[in-house]
Amino acid sequence: MKIPSSIWTLLIGIGLTLISLWYGQNHNLLPVAASNEAVLVDGLFNTMMTVSAGIFLLVEGVLFYCAFKYRRRPGDQEDGPPIEGNVPLEILWTAIPAIIVIGISVYSFDVYNDIGGFDPHAIHEAPIMQESMTMPGAAIAATLNDTPPKTAPNLNQEKSDQAMQDPATAAVRNADQIPQKQNAPGVGSVAPTIGASREKAGQPPELTVNVTGLQYAWLFTYPETGITSGELHVPIGREVQINMTANDVIHAFWVPEFRLKQDAIPGRQTEIRFTPKKEGDYALICAELCGPYHGAMRTQVVVESQAAFDKWMQEQVAANNDTLQEAIAINPANQSPDEFLAPHTKDMGINPEILHQVHQ
Incomplete structure (x- = not known):
């Protein structure tokens, strides 16, 4: 009995997911986590390893499959059929990586905040000096000025x-x-x-x-x-x-x-x-x-x-x-x-x- 391609796709997807999840938690690439902050960083690293392993296995698997299935047979001297493109496929392999990158970016920023990396109160806002208000265009220049005024405290x-x-x-x-x-x-x-x-x-x-x-x-x-x-x-x-x-x-x-x-x-x-x-x-x-x-x-x-x-x-x-x-x-x-x-x-x-x- 021939197994439908949809069933094969489902089974391969489940297998890749399980292998990726296992490797993401058992790669042994990091030294022992000796601080509370290390646990948060390791969670992010393990997530990236899980996603990377899944993508690597999927891409390499398709590559080897295609190289074997569509290899040139002995005696075949004809050109391959012209293929101009597949818009849905191109949208798919562009959208999925974009979603993954955005998700990892949000997760990374959350970890960075959890370990104390971002302090919104430390953001510099260049003050507008009183004398600048009397000069045309000086207020805008003062707002865009990146250099702290001489009166600002030197932290x-x-x-x-x-x-x-x-x-x-x-x-x-x-x-x-x-x-x-x-x-x-x-x-x-x-x-x-x-x-x-x-x-x-x-x-x-x-x-x-x-x-x-x-x-x-x-x-x-x-x-x-x-x-x-x-x-x-x-x-x-x-x-x-x-x-x-x-x-x-x-x-x-x-x-x-x-x-x-x-x-x-x-x-x-x-x-x-x-x-x-x-x-x-x-x-x-x-x-x-x-x-x-x-x-x-x-x-x-x-x-x-x-x-x-x-x-x-x-x-x-x-x-x-x-x-x-x-x-x-x-x-x-x-x-x-x-x-x-x-x-x-x-x-x-x-x-x-x-x-x-x-x-x-």
Whole structure:
């Protein structure tokens, strides 16, 4: 008995759907999801993999089927029949991809909002100055002007001043040598921010860490504690806000297991928030080409229990106090800061060249 083509089409469609759904959830292309934000990003990625697998199998299946069924037979020297087109088919294979792209775009934007990527209150609106109202056409020019007026507050400068109130942060940043840029969102010149998630919008972060990128290391300071570390330690289940800048060139803070990445830019104060949900040690990688030793700019993010984090904080505070007392007791007046701090910074994983750059 010959099976109708409609039945074959239905069976093939069901098979492709099941295979695509299975592969979309079992591709094993991503590392472990170690933050709450990673779960949202993985959902989007899995959806795109499901759709991509289905389209790939459908297109390649039709291609192989047609190549086999309509191949030239031995002895056949005739030309193929002329086919001028099929309007319904062209509409179909144009409309379906358009619908898929629009759907993924809406889903992507929703995920971006959920992880705190879009803040409508941060959109820049160039104010119309009072003097511009007296000049013909000046009001329109002021509205279209992308550059903030000189009287507008410099948010980067304000955030930098706030971070520099912490002595440990001020010791590793050279903010006095790098002018803080003014945000101009209309032309794309902004300090990138991934803020609080939708559920925690308007709430202050549970932990704030200042991060400074420099060739070729990450330095982490915990405000009001005096702690400076070459590793980032965070407690599990608490929302962490990372305030970043760079001392020299652009770097990028990227932890693959968190599914988040943010640039550290000289003259700009960038921000990222995340909530770790799985204990472990995760690689922090600079994802922006920052010089010849860019590949070596790596460190660890340690996600641990609250008790282990509190213990680590106490150990760091005690170590800093011991180092300070030792410094007061043994530092000769003729030693330079680099020479004196070299043996102490070695324990923190900071080499003398990096220390020299910090003081510069």
